[in-house]
Amino acid sequence: MAEKEATVIVVDLSPSMAESHMATAKGQSDIEMSMKYVYDKVGSKVLSERKTDVVGIVGVGTDDTLNRMSEEDAYKHISILYQIRQFLYRDYHLLPKKLVPSLKSHGDLISGLVVAMDAIAEYCRHLKFIKNIVILSNCATPLDFGGMDGIIDKLVEMKVNLSIFTVGADEETSTAIQRANHSLLSDFVDRVAGRDLNAIIAPFADVLRDLEIPHVRKVRSTNSYNGTLTVGDPNQFNDSLSIPVERFAYAKTASKINSVSYIKPKGNVSTSPTRQVTTTLGRRIKYEITVSKESDDGNTGKDVQEVEKGDLKKGYRYGASVVPLSAEEEENLRFLTTTSLDVIGFVPFDTIGPWQLLTETNFIIAKRTDKKATLCLSSLIHAMFENELYGIARFVIKNDRPPVLILLIPFITDGFEALVETQLPFAEDVRSFRFPSLEIIRTVKGKILKEHHYLPTEDMKNNMKDFINAMDISNLTPEGLPANLGDPDGREFAAVGEIFDPVIANTRQAIMYRALHPDQDLPPLSDSLLRDTYPPEALVKQASPIANRLVESVNVKKIAKYKTNKRRYAAEGEEELKQESILNVDELIGSNANKNDSERPVSKRRKVDTNEDEEHREFDIEAEIDKWQRIAAGPESDAALPRIFEQACADIDMLLSDENPDLAVVIRKVSILRSSAVKLDEPGWYNNYILKLQDALVMGGLANSGRSKIWEELSTKGLGEIPISDGYLED
Incomplete structure (x- = not known):
């Protein structure tokens, strides 16, 4: 069971947060950059669905005042926007509307810290909790650092982990008041850390890099x-x-x-x-x-x-x-x-x-x-x-x-x-x-050949060995650079703890983004997930000369892609040619539609008389199935659609009338017929036919021939009636 954890996020909502102070923000305001952390932190708690992992949000600089110490002037314009509780999906959905910078109100960030401490003390009481307070601010508003000794003593007593993330306060473009506040906050954090508490202050650029790394859920063993x-x-x-x-x-x-x-x-x-x-x-x-x-x-x-x-x-x-x-x-x-x-x-x-x-x-x-x-x-x-x-x-x-x-x-x-x-x-x-040897070839007569055009030469082997060694990722730095450039931290590339499941990470990202932006396209995958899908650029550049030498030694030749039913362009001055299909679909559909039952093709297992001389011909099942797979593409005229569908149903009835019908072919044809009805947006045609077929197989003339098992198989494969509730209207 995981430990209980209570987190309070203090967000600066003063008017200056609507401006942009980060050089890497690309025009985004400080509040937009701060909300990236809020969305990620709160979203991970929503998806974990842990009742013991609770969170609250305090806004500093709000137009209203909502806290237990609101009677004192120092705590004006500070509101507890979300009481500490388990965040649900509907709460997460309303975050963008709640956290909006004020137009004129200012609040004291240190007083917001005290309000967060009071909220944690009220919720956790003397129970065993992991207590966290996170502050997000650009430090552009004057701060009141009076009474810091009492605040530090209370933090030590409550054993609160303190994190302060500054948005653009430590950059060259920051104002004098931002630099002064950042310096005072750094001294405050050092004093808290000196009392054996986890306390950090970090620029928001470092936070953004950490946000790209997917969450790994840690639970108590x-x-x-x-x-x-x-x-x-x-x-x-x-x-x-x-x-x-x-x-x-x-x-x-x-x-x-x-x-x-x-x-x-x-x-x-x-x-x-x-x-x-x-x-x-x-x-x-x-x-x-x-x-x-x-x-x-x-x-x-x-x-x-x-x-x-x-x-x-x-x-x-x-x-x-x-x-x-x-x-x-x-x-x-x-x-x-x-x-x-x-x-x-x-x-x-x-x-x-x-x-x-x-x-x-x-x-x-x-x-x-x-x-x-x-x-x-x-x-x-x-x-x-x-x-x-x-x-x-x-x-x-x-x-x-x-x-x-x-x-x-x-x-x-x-x-x-x-x-x-x-x-x-x-x-x-x-x-x-078991793979064939690359060293020898043994002929049918038992003769051993060490030189053959199927066997690689020594030059090919050496080049392949050099290429494999050049593409070795075990000696890379985490940034994908060759090891000869060195890594001062001694880290490795693609470490076990840095490889994540892209399905889980991308699904989490999609859920959280869709909750906030229901009408927008999903964002691209993060670089941390895409990094392991292609070789590092520096490694490829280093191995390129060896790869070219390998290609030349093995005489690699590019083969043109095989094109099916694609247009081929002739040389200049010649007529344009079209690759004709072996099967003329229009002719087959048009000719078969006008035939009566005695002239229609039947199963491959059965032969049908074509004239009085008792000549026989066989029906090509694969060609017929291929024909109905092409129905969904649509013929030239919409008027031909009912006739084509009727012909397809007649072919299935003909197969079922055989003494030993091929069940696999029947299922395949019914499946094609059903998918074609969905693609053509005509579910009524299929439903009318499948209900008649059900009556015939279960209670009709075909039931006595043991055809009821065929309907059971069709139902098991999900080939029954197309539900009207799937968005279709009954014809």
Whole structure:
């Protein structure tokens, strides 16, 4: 469980904040630059949805006065815009309207700090909280530094972490009052930091660089296993080991955010025929599960009723049918296990590849109150490390849970020893590939060739080796510069803690931006996410001569892109040519539409007589499917659309009339027909046909031929009626 945290952000809203004092602001005012921090800080708390991570906002320089010390003149024009609480989506949505600079009012920033301290003291009382106060100001308003000793003593008593971010106050273009206030605030922060508190003052340019780095959620690690680690069976062998241990998480996979949960859809939206979505701003989407029951007249899908979650039963799909499984049956089939962590063997380091260890990791340590267990586990860890051995163990985290096979890795650092636990993959999860040799070619007769046009020459190998070494990123600085230029901080390029999941980071950015700007396009991705998508420019420049030499040695030739149904341009003076399609779609559609049922093509499995001499021809299924895939592009005349759709339906009926219809082809054609109806904005055509087809397969003339299973398969694939609630109007 994460610790409780209370943060109060003090924002300067004096008239000077509407001006621009930062050289890198690109015309943006100081309040616009400050709001970037507010949006990011508050937005991360909204997305975390933690009730124990609360935040409040205090405005300094507001037209009104709203605080508990408003009777004193020093606290005029200071308002608590948001009381300390869990921020919700609707609160975040209204931030731009609340934080607006005043036209004439001024407030004292130090008094705003005191109001923030009072708000934290009132909310947290004597409970254990991480307390933070953040001040955003351009320092352009005179400050009252009287009584600073009492403020510092109170900060130390409350154990408040203080951060002051100045917007343009330390630049060459700053005014004299800005420089003076910045100097006094720096002295104040130094005095606070000298009392063993976390206190910093930083220019806003540094804050902007930190904002580009995605958030990594840190949570308190909890004990997930409290049992024994056994080596051997204590019930059979006297020399077996049984060590009391505990298990704590080390690295966890960040869960992805479902952006739909935070967006209010327009109207009633159906994600599927059985899930209706309802939502209100500031709340997650709630799902209501409904089922269609057969009505009195025998039609399905007419009588729809809601089902409570407690009435649902588990089921497993087996082919086209669903096999229900009751709670009693599931209990009888459960594999009974007991909580245990049993080492079943040891393997050398070189037998396990790093690509096999891609799951979450945990620390296994000795029980902290047992000195004997600490000594025993330390001996085991050192023995494994000195002999270069991994441990393989069978792990059951709780009773009746399925067992997993884990790898135990010895981990030793200054003052800490543990076993790192990670789950081993199944054999089906590991793919082993064998590639042909680059050294020799063995002919069919057994002859070995060391020189062949399929084999690379020594010059090619050397150039490729030089190119790989030149593109090595392990010796780069964090800025992507070669290591020979040096990095005074000793940092590395693409460190483990600096590589982020672009899906999670981009989704977070999109949700927060859409809440503030619902009608604008999403901003581009930050440089911190795009940095790892292409090689560093300095590295490419350094390796370019070697790459050119490699291209020349292997005789690389560019191949023109293959063009399908694209216009080819002839040389100057010649006629323009067009690449003709092998299949004349217009001719096929036009000719087949006027044929009667006996002349229409049928399934590839079936042959049809074409004249009295009993000549036969086969129908090309792939060509016919390709034809209906082209329907969505639209013919030359809209009047031909109903005729084309009717012909497509007739082709499907012809396939189903076969004694052994190809189910895969039927499903594919119905799927194409449905998608074509959606693209042509004519759902009524498809719905009329699919309802007739349902009656024919379930209750009509085709039901006696065993066609009801075909309708079950079509329903399972989601090829039923197009819902009118998807924005279509019934014809």
